[in-house]
Amino acid sequence: MAEHAISIRNLTKVFPIPFRRERVVAVRDLSLDVEPGQVYGLLGPNGSGKSTTMKIVLGLVPPTAGSTQIFGRDSSFVESREEVGFLPENPYFYKFLTGEETLRFFGKLCGLRGAKLRERTNELLALVRLENARDRRLGGYSKGMLQRIGLAQALIQNPRLLVLDEPTAGVDPAGSREIRDLILDFKKRGITVLLCSHLLGQVQEICDRIGILHQGVLVREGRLEELISIENQTELILENSTPELLRQIEADIAKSGARIVEMRKPQTTLERFFLEVTSDKK
Amino acid sequence: MTATAHKFFSPARIGAIASNTLLELVRLKVFYFLLIFALIMIGSSAFMVRFTFAEQFQVLKDVSLGAMSIFTWLLSVLATAMLLPKDIEDRTLYTILAKPVPRLEYLLGKLIGVLLLLLVSTLVMSAMFAIALYLRQQTVIAETMRTTPPEQVAEAIRNIKASTFTINLVPGVITIYLKAALFASLTLFISTYASSWIFTILISVAVYIIGHLQSTARDYWLASGDAGALTKIFLAIVSLIFPDLQLFNLIDDIVAGNAIAMAMFLKTCGLGVLYACIYLLVAYFVFANKEL
Incomplete structure (x- = not known):
């Protein structure tokens, strides 16, 4: 049987409330697999158990019941993290370090040294386009730059799996687009990505498969296009069509017994429009 | 592809965390407190002219070693108390522990970073103290040469030198460092379960008292004589x-010029190291099971 990038089996996490008899069930009997090379979106409202699931996968929190594995290794073992890069939500890192020092620090934690560490640092600074800010302290970085240096540190040991918690939270549309493009680039390189995000439009653009958590329970899971496509409807977009052609199509449709649900001019997305306008001004 | 095979205990990883911790504290400008130490020594010198030379050296040693003891202790508690809560608040802890870093290595790295800071501070303060003592000695010698009959000068200078730098100063400084190290370990342990750094500092101060x-x-x-069994337990x-x-x-003995027994000094060192290790071990057990 092929090895899963992430395998979660009957995972339950219960948090006791201090000084009370009550308990909060953050995750309830969750089972799912993420295959190598996939971009998997874990969605859900606040408090649905997404971050707890991520923390258990990363070995930061022990499960109450069940198990999680990363490439076949139990994630409670430290060595399972050799294959993982993690970007937490709203990371700050050490503000007193420069961009380059940050990457060197995380590289050393992963066993990189000397020329190899220097090369990897330069390579990643170029990838996330922070070469010009390499000597600036993170205290002076913008939100988007922090997210990008965060992605770079997550990639420092060349991991096979990236766990990203709200990677575009608080980032402007241009920065958000850059991060989205980076994730698509990771996908091309065969890196598995587990993504938590509230930005459903972005998830729809980049994820192959999604799971929706609600009150700690996995309520839907599957391939994105299977989950959101409307089986009995077809979308047809025409270019340079004449009014006569449209009338003829409408007549044919009426004759066949089918029904036109909606006919309208396609629109660009607000994000694309915003990026076009702001890039012209530069 | 992984960078290198995972090592269960890596001095290189600990070294990376320790040097980063030291860099953090240095860039937070904690060394500025050394200026206050220097001011205390300069200030105490201003009152010395009224004393005999033996008294001058006693006061200088008393004030300087006392200030060193308070400053290193204060530095160890304040520097250590904020390390762990700050890493949790900034989520830096998540990114570090999401790398293949065992929790014991993280704690050890943090502690070693503080110990290095304390070592540098103690050495700088000792050097400042030695310079102040030497300058005072030279002033007293110059004054003695001016006021003492020529046939008694050599004897007087020997007496001055003998009461300035004594071998007792070395164990005195070492025990000051060890006490600060013990408190760094204790504060780290408290901060593994404390909910705020203020609580950590308050408990450390309580333990000090x-x-x-x-x-x-x-x-x-x-x-x-009226202590019951419960009181004794x-x-x-x-x-x-x-x-x-x-x-x-050991400051009182050093100031009084009493010899410090080697056995007593070694016992104190052993006790300091033992307590620091025990607190670190307990800190690890608490931190290993902590839900982040």
């Missing part, structure tokens, strides 16, 4: 949990 008073309280209760538990900090106080 208990540690200094416990031997006096114990002697008083036991000497009064309570005293035994207190003296087991809290180190007797009076043992680390």
